[in-house]
Amino acid sequence: MILTSFLLSGAAAALAAPTASVPAAGSLAGSLAGPSDGTSWTVHAEKVYTSTGETIENALILVKDGKITAITPGVEATRDSISAKVVTAGMVDASARVNTGLTSVEQSSEVTPSIDAKYGIDPFDVRWARLAKSGVTTTFIAPLNQNVVGGMGVILKTAGAADLEKRMVEGADMICGAIGSQPSQRNSPAFGRPTSFYNRRPTTRMGVEWEWRSALFEAGQAAADGAGKDIDVLQDVLAGKIGTFVQAYTTQDIRTAVFLKEEMMKEGFGTMNLVIDCGAEAWKEPDLLTRTNTAVVLPPFPSQGRTRDSALMPLETAKKLRDAGITFALSAHDGSDTAGRIDVQAGLAMRGGLTREEALRAVTITPAQILGIANRAGTVEVGKDADLVLWNGEPFEITSRPVGVLVGGTLALDPR
Amino acid sequence: MKITSTYRTLALGVISAAGLAVSAVAAPQVDKTAVKAGKVITLNGEPIENGVIVIEGGRITAVGPEGDVQIPWDAEVIDQPDMVAFPGFVESHVSRGIDRANETIDVAAFLNVADSIDPVNFYFEEAIRNGILTINVQQGVDTVVAGQGMVVKPFGMTVESMMVKPRAGLTMSAAPKRGKTRATQAQALRGAFEDLKTYLEDMVQRKKDGNNFDRREALYQGREIEGEDAKGRALNSEVWKIDGFELVPRGEVDEKRAPLLAVVEGRMHAFVWCSTPLDVHTALRVAEANGFTKNTTLALGRSCWKAAPKIKEAGVSVILESNLTHVERDPLTGEEKETFVPKVFHDAGIPFALMSSGDANKSLWFQAAQCVANDIPRDAAIAAVTTTPAMILGLEKRVGSIKTGADGQLILMSGDPLSVTSTVQHVIIDGKHVYDRSKDVRVRQLMDGTRPPGTVAEDPADEEWEGDGEGDDGEVSKDDKNG
Numbered sequence: 001m002i003l004t005s006f007l008l009s010g011a012a013a014a015l016a017a018p019t020a021s022v023p024a025a026g027s028l029a030g031s032l033a034g035p036s037d038g039t040s041w042t043v044h045a046e047k048v049y050t051s052t053g054e055t056i057e058n059a060l061i062l063v064k065d066g067k068i069t070a071i072t073p074g075v076e077a078t079r080d081s082i083s084a085k086v087v088t089a090g091m092v093d094a095s096a097r098v099n100t101g102l103t104s105v106e107q108s109s110e111v112t113p114s115i116d117a118k119y120g121i122d123p124f125d126v127r128w129a130r131l132a133k134s135g136v137t138t139t140f141i142a143p144l145n146q147n148v149v150g151g152m153g154v155i156l157k158t159a160g161a162a163d164l165e166k167r168m169v170e171g172a173d174m175i176c177g178a179i180g181s182q183p184s185q186r187n188s189p190a191f192g193r194p195t196s197f198y199n200r201r202p203t204t205r206m207g208v209e210w211e212w213r214s215a216l217f218e219a220g221q222a223a224a225d226g227a228g229k230d231i232d233v234l235q236d237v238l239a240g241k242i243g244t245f246v247q248a249y250t251t252q253d254i255r256t257a258v259f260l261k262e263e264m265m266k267e268g269f270g271t272m273n274l275v276i277d278c279g280a281e282a283w284k285e286p287d288l289l290t291r292t293n294t295a296v297v298l299p300p301f302p303s304q305g306r307t308r309d310s311a312l313m314p315l316e317t318a319k320k321l322r323d324a325g326i327t328f329a330l331s332a333h334d335g336s337d338t339a340g341r342i343d344v345q346a347g348l349a350m351r352g353g354l355t356r357e358e359a360l361r362a363v364t365i366t367p368a369q370i371l372g373i374a375n376r377a378g379t380v381e382v383g384k385d386a387d388l389v390l391w392n393g394e395p396f397e398i399t400s401r402p403v404g405v406l407v408g409g410t411l412a413l414d415p416r
Numbered sequence: 417m418k419i420t421s422t423y424r425t426l427a428l429g430v431i432s433a434a435g436l437a438v439s440a441v442a443a444p445q446v447d448k449t450a451v452k453a454g455k456v457i458t459l460n461g462e463p464i465e466n467g468v469i470v471i472e473g474g475r476i477t478a479v480g481p482e483g484d485v486q487i488p489w490d491a492e493v494i495d496q497p498d499m500v501a502f503p504g505f506v507e508s509h510v511s512r513g514i515d516r517a518n519e520t521i522d523v524a525a526f527l528n529v530a531d532s533i534d535p536v537n538f539y540f541e542e543a544i545r546n547g548i549l550t551i552n553v554q555q556g557v558d559t560v561v562a563g564q565g566m567v568v569k570p571f572g573m574t575v576e577s578m579m580v581k582p583r584a585g586l587t588m589s590a591a592p593k594r595g596k597t598r599a600t601q602a603q604a605l606r607g608a609f610e611d612l613k614t615y616l617e618d619m620v621q622r623k624k625d626g627n628n629f630d631r632r633e634a635l636y637q638g639r640e641i642e643g644e645d646a647k648g649r650a651l652n653s654e655v656w657k658i659d660g661f662e663l664v665p666r667g668e669v670d671e672k673r674a675p676l677l678a679v680v681e682g683r684m685h686a687f688v689w690c691s692t693p694l695d696v697h698t699a700l701r702v703a704e705a706n707g708f709t710k711n712t713t714l715a716l717g718r719s720c721w722k723a724a725p726k727i728k729e730a731g732v733s734v735i736l737e738s739n740l741t742h743v744e745r746d747p748l749t750g751e752e753k754e755t756f757v758p759k760v761f762h763d764a765g766i767p768f769a770l771m772s773s774g775d776a777n778k779s780l781w782f783q784a785a786q787c788v789a790n791d792i793p794r795d796a797a798i799a800a801v802t803t804t805p806a807m808i809l810g811l812e813k814r815v816g817s818i819k820t821g822a823d824g825q826l827i828l829m830s831g832d833p834l835s836v837t838s839t840v841q842h843v844i845i846d847g848k849h850v851y852d853r854s855k856d857v858r859v860r861q862l863m864d865g866t867r868p869p870g871t872v873a874e875d876p877a878d879e880e881w882e883g884d885g886e887g888d889d890g891e892v893s894k895d896d897k898n899g
Contacts, residue, residue: 129751305776314864339739339782399789399794399835401789
């Protein structure tokens with residue numbers, strides 16, 4: 001295929017067909033190099049894996065004001081450019097879990113649809129830097145994973161402005177929650193046996209499912225207006241305007257989630273837009289997931305085949321989902337396991353039979369699509385955010401690692 | 417002395433058997449295997465394209481390009497033109513494949529892991545699957561002085577048939593054992609050697625006084641004192657001086673003390689665990705004070721990279737814990753600094769070996785590959801999981817590389833040994849084809865989830881108890897659960 005330069009002529013035209021004009025790379029680079037506000041760079045790569053199926057060789061990528069403004073193939077590095085063997089799009093982790101943990105579990109109720117993760121996020125948390133250094137440039141942060149219906153998640157860049165509003169990315173609205181053993185874990189009063197009126201939280205899997213069903217039914221049967229914020233949110237969830245991002249590791253929990261969706265459809269409440277988070281055993285239910293067009297975010301590959309809730313997640317999980325035609329993304333959670341970060345997850349998926357291109361898509365464009373931010377992130381294309389990962393070898397081989405990371409043009413990891 | 421003499425007999429038996437095999441080349445009962453591979457990475461010179469390895473009687477007898485090497489007419493030929501032959505990986509220090517790893521007593525040098533190695537332990541199966549063919553099994557590091565380790569291969573139905581090298585070193589710890597502070601630990605470690613010295617001096621004195629307590633004790637313990645054991649020799653130590661030690665017949669030294677004496681005299685290797693840089697100083701001081709620095713290897717926690725200059729000065733080799741990245745948080749700024757530990761040792765010129773992590777997907781190949789990603793040359797990264805641990809174990813002539821005279825073992829991989837997509841397809845140990853991945857039912861389950869034939873789904877009652885609200889922390893005893 002003939003590769004020509006992509007020139008920016010307005011952000012909207014960014015994804016248009018390649019233009020025919022090939023400007024002299026040197027002059028372009030020269031004009032943009034030098035002192036800048038820290039979000040303009042020229043990046044040279046021997047190979048650019050764009051996540052669109054294309055590989056561009058010896059490409060010079062121009063970054064201006066945090067956006068990719070041009071990609072010129074077949075040129076040498078310039079004096080001012082940052083060089084790398086391989087460049088890919090910044091990776092997107094749809095289940096980054098920076099702000100989850102016991103301290104972020106809302107205890108006042110088990111169904112809290114109108115709380116929002118953005119009010120609990122610490123932009124100075126050290127885990128952002130970890131994620132950015134590991135090549136994750138965009139994350140989806142769920143408020144919690146130990147509540148049943150948790151609250152609204154938020155899409156954030158991992159570096160850049162310290163201002164939370166500026167780091168946020170406009171994308172799909174998604175409510176987060178969980179099915180399975182985790183929401184009922186440790187659910188008991190602070191002391192004594194669960195006999196008190198105040199011990200309301202579910203203590204079994206059945207209880208967890210019941211909380212979901214009763215909340216959704218209540219919203220479905222309530223008046224369209226004026227029933228309160230929680231009901232409003234859940235009505236949008238039922239209508240599919242707000243996505244439902246549900247943690248479900250095991251087959252039974254994945255079934256529960258999908259059956260809930262189908263039950264709500266049968267009741268005439270609407271078609272929920274379901275995404276299974278941590279779908280370790282999704283490979284066991286391909287028909288169910290394709291039938292309901294449900295996307296899956298996989299948890300990190302476990303060390304001996306079993307992950308939380310004893311869910312079996314073999315290495316070929318990603319390959320099986322691919323074969324079944326299920327949309328899936330990989331995740332490394334918060335990146336605190338230095339030997340299990342997202343590039344390693346992609347590598348393990350390759351060990352399980354994905355091609356490099358498929359593995360790349362599962363950590364870039366696919367999660368971007370799930371999060372509704374594919375217009376800004378997920379590929380290396382003119383007009384997109386300058387979220388780039390610079391590699392010192394073939395991506396996802398354990399013998400390579402991200403050596404440079406740009407997040408919206410901000411150099412989060414300097415390869416020089 | 418029962419155990420020790422058994423091993424001596426066994427070891428002699430092995431040597432004489434090998435001698436017989438060499439002298440009787442034409443004997444038809446000698447197993448012969450020839451492995452043909454698309455590429456042979458020998459780690460003893462350049463890789464060989466289309467290479468052949470001939471194994472006779474459990475030893476490699478020829479390595480070279482196809483055409484240069486004569487394949488015996490009666491050899492079993494394993495022909496894999498698409499695969500890469502590679503020496504087995506070498507695990508330099510591990511406390512797996514045994515019954516409980518740690519002793520409660522502080523100084524347990526008289527114990528031997530040979531008594532606790534379980535040949536059918538799942539760990540050995542995992543090791544073969546990952547191409548780890550030489551394993552230094554040592555007691556755990558929650559100790560002051562642990563028992564004697566043993567180098568084994570992960571194949572065989574008895575400990576004896578797995579043995580590569582018996583009494584392959586003592587593990588000690590400079591880091592505090594449970595219930596100890598750093599000060600008491602250091603004192604206990606120093607004390608173990610001080611006790612030994614006092615004991616040996618007392619022996620000499622008793623001998624001078626004409627007392628026969630030690631001989632009687634030895635006889636009571638069932639140790640026969642004859643041959644070399646009946647002779648006395650001066651202490652072979654540059655640091656310790658015990659006048660008159662040659663008066664003491666060696667066989668009279670209490671078997672509880674003998675392994676430590678072997679360390680002091682440089683006859684047994686010491687593996688000293690250090691979890692922090694300050695432990696390194698304790699370890700090196702004890703080694704120096706007792707003259708065993710030259711036969712010491714430090715097993716290091718990840719923060720110990722800070723002691724690299726001191727380690728370099730001492731000239732000892734090191735074994736690095738499986739987590740290779742040291743993350744340190746600046747107490748003032750809160751920012752994290754990551755240090756890739758092997759790079760520090762590589763740059764300092766200190767010989768280092770890597771350990772597997774417990775993760776089935778992150779075995780020694782993974783550890784070496786991480787080194788390459790972090791700017792350690794590929795050769796050095798591979799050496800850290802093959803030739804360097806072989807050197808540390810004193811087995812460089814036998815394992816870690818494919819060469820004439822080495823043990824007849826190797827692995828066949830589907831591709832580059834450090835590639836994320838490569839897997840161990842076949843394993844040859846002692847010339848025997850002991851592993852074929854296509855027939856490994858457990859690997860199938862880990863890969864595609866197929867349950868091994870003949871097994872049933874796990875009993876839900878065996879699954880981890882998630883809590884039922886009884887009690888505050890979800891922890892409920894088995895009785896409560898059932899009742």
